[in-house]
Amino acid sequence: MQSQRTSVRVRYAETDQMGVAYYANYFIWMEVGRVEFCRALGFRYRDMEIDEGVLLAVVEANCRYLAPARYDEEVIVHTRIEAATPRMVRFGYEMRSSEDGRKLATGETKHIFCGRDMKPRKLPERYRALFGIGGVRQNRPLANCARGGLV
Amino acid sequence: MQSQRTSVRVRYAETDQMGVAYYANYFIWMEVGRVEFCRALGFRYRDMEIDEGVLLAVVEANCRYLAPARYDEEVIVHTRIEAATPRMVRFGYEMRSSEDGRKLATGETKHIFCGRDMKPRKLPERYRALFGIGGVRQNRPLANCARGGLV
Amino acid sequence: MQSQRTSVRVRYAETDQMGVAYYANYFIWMEVGRVEFCRALGFRYRDMEIDEGVLLAVVEANCRYLAPARYDEEVIVHTRIEAATPRMVRFGYEMRSSEDGRKLATGETKHIFCGRDMKPRKLPERYRALFGIGGVRQNRPLANCARGGLV
Amino acid sequence: MQSQRTSVRVRYAETDQMGVAYYANYFIWMEVGRVEFCRALGFRYRDMEIDEGVLLAVVEANCRYLAPARYDEEVIVHTRIEAATPRMVRFGYEMRSSEDGRKLATGETKHIFCGRDMKPRKLPERYRALFGIGGVRQNRPLANCARGGLV
Numbered sequence: 001m002q003s004q005r006t007s008v009r010v011r012y013a014e015t016d017q018m019g020v021a022y023y024a025n026y027f028i029w030m031e032v033g034r035v036e037f038c039r040a041l042g043f044r045y046r047d048m049e050i051d052e053g054v055l056l057a058v059v060e061a062n063c064r065y066l067a068p069a070r071y072d073e074e075v076i077v078h079t080r081i082e083a084a085t086p087r088m089v090r091f092g093y094e095m096r097s098s099e100d101g102r103k104l105a106t107g108e109t110k111h112i113f114c115g116r117d118m119k120p121r122k123l124p125e126r127y128r129a130l131f132g133i134g135g136v137r138q139n140r141p142l143a144n145c146a147r148g149g150l151v
Numbered sequence: 152m153q154s155q156r157t158s159v160r161v162r163y164a165e166t167d168q169m170g171v172a173y174y175a176n177y178f179i180w181m182e183v184g185r186v187e188f189c190r191a192l193g194f195r196y197r198d199m200e201i202d203e204g205v206l207l208a209v210v211e212a213n214c215r216y217l218a219p220a221r222y223d224e225e226v227i228v229h230t231r232i233e234a235a236t237p238r239m240v241r242f243g244y245e246m247r248s249s250e251d252g253r254k255l256a257t258g259e260t261k262h263i264f265c266g267r268d269m270k271p272r273k274l275p276e277r278y279r280a281l282f283g284i285g286g287v288r289q290n291r292p293l294a295n296c297a298r299g300g301l302v
Numbered sequence: 303m304q305s306q307r308t309s310v311r312v313r314y315a316e317t318d319q320m321g322v323a324y325y326a327n328y329f330i331w332m333e334v335g336r337v338e339f340c341r342a343l344g345f346r347y348r349d350m351e352i353d354e355g356v357l358l359a360v361v362e363a364n365c366r367y368l369a370p371a372r373y374d375e376e377v378i379v380h381t382r383i384e385a386a387t388p389r390m391v392r393f394g395y396e397m398r399s400s401e402d403g404r405k406l407a408t409g410e411t412k413h414i415f416c417g418r419d420m421k422p423r424k425l426p427e428r429y430r431a432l433f434g435i436g437g438v439r440q441n442r443p444l445a446n447c448a449r450g451g452l453v
Numbered sequence: 454m455q456s457q458r459t460s461v462r463v464r465y466a467e468t469d470q471m472g473v474a475y476y477a478n479y480f481i482w483m484e485v486g487r488v489e490f491c492r493a494l495g496f497r498y499r500d501m502e503i504d505e506g507v508l509l510a511v512v513e514a515n516c517r518y519l520a521p522a523r524y525d526e527e528v529i530v531h532t533r534i535e536a537a538t539p540r541m542v543r544f545g546y547e548m549r550s551s552e553d554g555r556k557l558a559t560g561e562t563k564h565i566f567c568g569r570d571m572k573p574r575k576l577p578e579r580y581r582a583l584f585g586i587g588g589v590r591q592n593r594p595l596a597n598c599a600r601g602g603l604v
Contacts, residue, residue: 012337013175013330015168017222020571022164023511023562024480028315031477035314035374046374058476062515068571071168072337072348109476118473118521163488164481171420174360174411175333178326179466186465186525197525209325213364219420223488223499260325269322269370315477317470319524324466373470 003080006036007098010073020068026105027061030093033079034109037091041130052124056089056111063107067097074098084131086122088112154231157187158249161224171219177256178212181244184230185260188242192281203275207240207262214258218248225249235282237273239263305382308338309400312375322370328407329363332395335381336411339393343432354426358391358413365409369399376400386433388424390414456533459489460551463526473521479558480514483546486532487562490544494583505577509542509564516560520550527551537584539575541565 008029016022034056038045048054069075075095082092089111095104113123128134159180167173185207189196199205220226226246233243240262246255264274279285310331318324336358340347350356371377377397384394391413397406415425430436461482469475487509491498501507522528528548535545542564548557566576581587 009334011330012167012333013173016163017166017168017170018508018510018571019168023514024164024477024484027477027480028313031314032311044374055471057471057521058518060515060517061476062513064513065511068510072346118471160485162481163484169357169359169420174363175326175329178329179464182326182465183462195525206320208320208370209367211364211366212325213362215362216360219359223497269320314469315475318465319468319470319472321470326466 003078004033004037004040005076005078006033007074007076008032010069010071010075012071015071018068020070023063023065026063026065026069026095026107027109029075029077029095030061030063030079030091030107030109033077033093034091036077037079037081043127043130048127052127053116054121054124054127055114055116055118057114057118058109058111059088060110061107063105065105067102067104069095069097069104075104081132082108084133086113086128086133087120089123089131154229155184155188155191156227156229157184158225158227159183161220161222161226163222166222169219171221174214174216177214177216177220177246177258178260180226180228180246181212181214181230181242181258181260184228184244185242187228188230188232194278194281199278203278204267205272205275205278206265206267206269208265208269209260209262210239211261212258214256216256218253218255220246220248220255226255232283233259235284237264237279237284238271240282305380306335306339306342307378307380308335309376309378310334312371312373312377314373317373320370322372325365325367328365328367328371328397328409329411331377331379331397332363332365332381332393332409332411335379335395336393338379339381339383345429345432350429354429355418356423356426356429357416357418357420359416359420360411360413361390362412363409365407367407369404369406371397371399371406377406383434384410386435388415388430388435389422391425391433456531457486457490457493458529458531459486460527460529461485463522463524463528465524468524471521473523476516476518479516479518479522479548479560480562482528482530482548483514483516483532483544483560483562486530486546487544489530490532490534496580496583501580505580506569507574507577507580508567508569508571510567510571511562511564512541513563514560516558518558520555520557522548522550522557528557534585535561537586539566539581539586540573542584 010021014021014025035045076098078094080092083090091109093107097104112120115121161172165172165176186196227249229245231243234241242260244258248255263271266272312323316323316327337347378400380396382394383391385392393411395409399406414422417423463474467474467478488498529551531547533545534542536543544562546560550557565573568574
């Protein structure tokens with residue numbers, strides 16, 4: 001799996017008086033994207049927290065806004081892993097309108113694996129292959145993900 | 152102390168495309184109101200959670216919206232305890248514009264005390280007097296709180 | 303159509319440090335519920351705003367919390383119209399876990415129809431039948447909606 | 454004025470089940486920071502929207518998270534203009550705990566000036582000096598703002 005595709009519909013709560021989705025909400029959509037990415041990889045992020053006590057703490061996040069997302073619009077979030085080691089993972093995102101395919105935003109988040117005490121720890125062995133760590137995952141550039149659909 | 156007065160300023164994030172504060176945010180302002188109420192009573196709600204493991208779980212919440220709150224408007228939240236027992240507490244709120252004093256909304260939240268396991272438990276003795284339980288607290292009707300200022 | 307069924311998945315952003323969904327978010331889920339209700343009725347709320355300049359301003363909202371909703375849990379929101387006139391509409395909601403069917407919360411929101419100026423106005427004729435106004439809509443009690451599934 | 458200092462207190466609503474402030478909220482605090490920055494410059498952002506029809510649309514945002522912000526913690530947001538032209542402005546932010554001064558996060562947002570139609574437009578002349586455009590504003594590096602206090 002190269003990138004995971006999920007969708008969110010812009011909620012009224014997420015708009016602001018500019019008549020578009022408020023900028024902080026894109027980071028929530030990225031969260032939805034990476035959770036669904038994990039589910040597609042074959043595990044629930046929730047279980048990793050509960051069973052292993054492993055948390056994905058965000059250390060960096062950014063977003064570039066290309067076109068406004070409107071109320072009730074369906075936004076397709078393409079999520080992929082850009083880099084991963086036993087200590088950190090970086091996700092890349094591309095958000096597009098489902099109606100006309102126009103690109104709304106791109107973003108990245110970088111996370112470190114840590115314990116419930118918020119101290120860094122290594123990702124348990126059994127999850128590493130899923131994140132493509134130490135493996136043969138071939139990451140194509142993110143630009144491909146929209147062209148390639150649900151790649 | 153009869154009611155506690157605190158203020159919030161409407162954030163851009165809290166507006167929606169109707170150009171007014173989105174209705175769910177009033178419940179967040181009520182939270183700000185009751186936390187400041189606790190602080191005025193002489194304790195931090197945070198400490199009660201950390202030190203005693205006592206949580207205030209919401210079991211009921213309602214709000215009546217009288218006039219829209221606008222972006223960047225300062226909203227005065229008057230908070231008071233309407234009823235309290237060792238098992239539950241009910242807060243009442245009145246929100247007014249600081250600019251012209253017009254009433255924006257009124258609301259109530261009812262909470263039960265519970266432990267970290269979300270199971271009901273009794274409020275520890277040392278907090279009871281603060282909540283006016285078993286004591287002589289005289290609650291005047293909420294309508295008075297605006298008239299009486301920072302009563 | 304008696305009630306409309308839609309689902310939301312609890313986002314990490316929607317949890318709080320109590321480890322459950324924060325109480326104000328239920329009102330956002332109600333919004334998702336009534337928007338999907340409108341879509342099921344045959345129109346987009348968005349279009350009613352854009353084409354007719356008719357807004358649904360909330361004048362009252364309440365929620366009773368019966369069991370906590372957890373992160374990543376799928377919540378089924380059953381939405382129905384409880385009452386409607388050309389000037390106002392009242393929605394009722396019931397939220398259940400999709401996993402075990404336990405009831406999480408019930409709620410209501412009351413709205414008035416108004417224009418962009420936030421002044422009350424009557425719902426245009428063409429939408430009235432959809433809301434069951436002046437018509438033969440038979441509302442069964444909300445309690446039935448879960449039993450009856452997607453009634 | 455070099456940087457503007459304002460504070461927010463972490464709301465329960467803003468925490469997540471990790472027990473810290475959810476990462477998207479830092480972008481809301483940046484909004485609070487730049488609105489207060491404008492107020493300190495001598496104008497209300499709200500008025501610029503209403504009177505001039507000039508909006509500050511975000512085109513890029515990023516945040517680096519250095520230490521978690523906890524519930525009820527007071528966060529000092531230092532805001533400054535890093536660059537400004539008649540077409541865009543870039544704000545820089547530094548967030549610190551008021552209790553122990555530890556740095557929690559740094560961030561930037563880049564905005565373009567646009568009209569209600571979301572099309573780019575130039576900032577009206579009367580606002581340019583305020584933003585330090587075409588003027589003599591000397592921006593010291595952001596790193597100084599904490600050292601220099603309320604510079």
